[in-house]
Amino acid sequence: MIPLTEAHTYVLQGCAPLETASTRSAEALGLVTAEPIMSNEQVPPFNNTAVDGYAVIASDTAGAPVDLNVVGAIAAGQAPSTPVTAGTAVRIMTGAPLPDGADAIVMVEDTTTSDDQTTVTINSSVEAGSAVRRAGEDMQPGQQVFDAGTLLQPGHLGVLATLGIEEIATHRRPLVGVISTGDELVEGAQELAPGQIRDSNRRTLLAMVEQAGCTPVDLGLIRDDEAAVEAALRAGAQQCDAIITSGGVSMGDFDYVKLVLGRIADMRWMQIAIKPAKPMAFGTLGDTPIFGLPGNPVSSMVSFELLARPGLRKMMGLTGDQLDRPRISAVAEGPLPRRPDGKTHFARVNLRWVDGTALIRSAGGQGSHQLSAMAGADALAVLPDGDGLAEGDSAIVFVLHGD
Numbered sequence: 350m351i352p353l354t355e356a357h358t359y360v361l362q363g364c365a366p367l368e369t370a371s372t373r374s375a376e377a378l379g380l381v382t383a384e385p386i387m388s389n390e391q392v393p394p395f396n397n398t399a400v401d402g403y404a405v406i407a408s409d410t411a412g413a414p415v416d417l418n419v420v421g422a423i424a425a426g427q428a429p430s431t432p433v434t435a436g437t438a439v440r441i442m443t444g445a446p447l448p449d450g451a452d453a454i455v456m457v458e459d460t461t462t463s464d465d466q467t468t469v470t471i472n473s474s475v476e477a478g479s480a481v482r483r484a485g486e487d488m489q490p491g492q493q494v495f496d497a498g499t500l501l502q503p504g505h506l507g508v509l510a511t512l513g514i515e516e517i518a519t520h521r522r523p524l525v526g527v528i529s530t531g532d533e534l535v536e537g538a539q540e541l542a543p544g545q546i547r548d549s550n551r552r553t554l555l556a557m558v559e560q561a562g563c564t565p566v567d568l569g570l571i572r573d574d575e576a577a578v579e580a581a582l583r584a585g586a587q588q589c590d591a592i593i594t595s596g597g598v599s600m601g602d603f604d605y606v607k608l609v610l611g612r613i614a615d616m617r618w619m620q621i622a623i624k625p626a627k628p629m630a631f632g633t634l635g636d637t638p639i640f641g642l643p644g645n646p647v648s649s650m651v652s653f654e655l656l657a658r659p660g661l662r663k664m665m666g667l668t669g670d671q672l673d674r675p676r677i678s679a680v681a682e683g684p685l686p687r688r689p690d691g692k693t694h695f696a697r698v699n700l701r702w703v704d705g706t707a708l709i710r711s712a713g714g715q716g717s718h719q720l721s722a723m724a725g726a727d728a729l730a731v732l733p734d735g736d737g738l739a740e741g742d743s744a745i746v747f748v749l750h751g752d
């Protein structure tokens with residue numbers, strides 16, 4: 350058996366960021382920038398007001414309450430017209446440009462307007478710059494706003510829209526094929542004949558691929574048949590940037606995935622000192638990375654989380670901490686027992702926060718076939734080789750719902 354860190358390093362060195370493509374900003378959610386993004390304008394583009402109120406000369410308000418003559422009004426979207434001179438004010442709405450001469454805004458709540466709207470009483474004084482949003486306060490021309498390697502989230506798309514940047518260079522989104530194998534598997538709601546089960550891994554893994562930020566490609570349920578497995582793998586490698594297989598990588602007699610990949614691909618068959626997900630294969634078919642995940646439903650998910658997901662995220666253009674799930678320290682609310690066996694166990698746990706402390710408890714049955722507990726789990730708790738956790742013990746956990 351090899352340590353998980355060795356398998357992780359091996360997978361990552363076999364996955365390279367995909368090439369750069371020109372992408373429409375509107376379609377870039379979840380993609381990764383391949384170049385820094387520069388601002389070419391100042392944002393905000395002009396001095397404007399943060400509140401509804403009156404544009405004034407701050408020094409005029411020093412002896413508040415004071416009366417000022419209202420000489421105009423300006424709404425958002427209008428160009429500034431009437432300037433503000435000593436003893437006057439302009440009614441102004443949030444986002445409207447600051448009129449010439451004005452250096453502060455008094456919010457409407459601190460004013461009283463005369464019935465004929467020609468005079469305003471300023472009830473409290475303001476300092477110069479008060480409630481003014483300065484041109485360029487957010488971004489300046491020539492400023493680098495995002496680094497290369499930024500995972501684009503909704504706010505980033507908003508910044509691109511603000512700057513009028515409609516095309517950017519990103520890494521291409523990986524197309525990731527998923528194949529499930531096994532003669533015992535059937536698809537859909539059909540009645541199960543003796544010995545059959547429904548194929549759940551393909552559905553799960555396609556969804557995990559999508560949540561990791563890649564485009565899933567359903568390559569189907571393939572029979573335990575050498576020619577069928579080979580044809581599916583070759584076609585998948587043509588079409589996709591990476592392939593994930595489920596099943597057939599352990600020691601069974603009908604593990605044709607192992608047989609075929611051993612013949613046509615350059616694979617490393619790993620026995621990793623973890624439970625679940627001990628067997629895992631990684632390699633390349635041509636230059637397409639292949640992730641051979643174990644068939645047990647929980648094992649395939651854990652293997653994806655710990656090894657395939659980091660590899661796929663590297664292909665997306667992510668680096669460093671962005672590859673793996675966040676890890677935090679948590680305290681066991683109840684026992685999480687295990688037996689010594691030379692492996693690190695990943696227990697499926699629920700996580701809750703109490704007064705800033707993360708607390709974990711078992712999410713249910715811990716067998717590698719017990720998918721329901723994995724489905725409901727918030728985190729994987731790392732149980733080093735030994736007897737597990739007693740109530741109150743601390744552990745590192747991988748949080749499953751987060752970048």
Ligand code: AMP
Pocket residue numbers: 529530531533534546547548549550551595596597598599601643644645646
């Ligand atoms: P294998 O890795 O092919 O030896 O399969 C290990 C276990 O996982 C067996 O109990 C299989 O029936 C089960 N299994 C394999 N593939 C799937 C799948 N796609 N969906 C659900 N269970 C599976």
Ligand code: MG
Pocket residue numbers: 530531532596597601604644
């Ligand atoms: Mg099988």
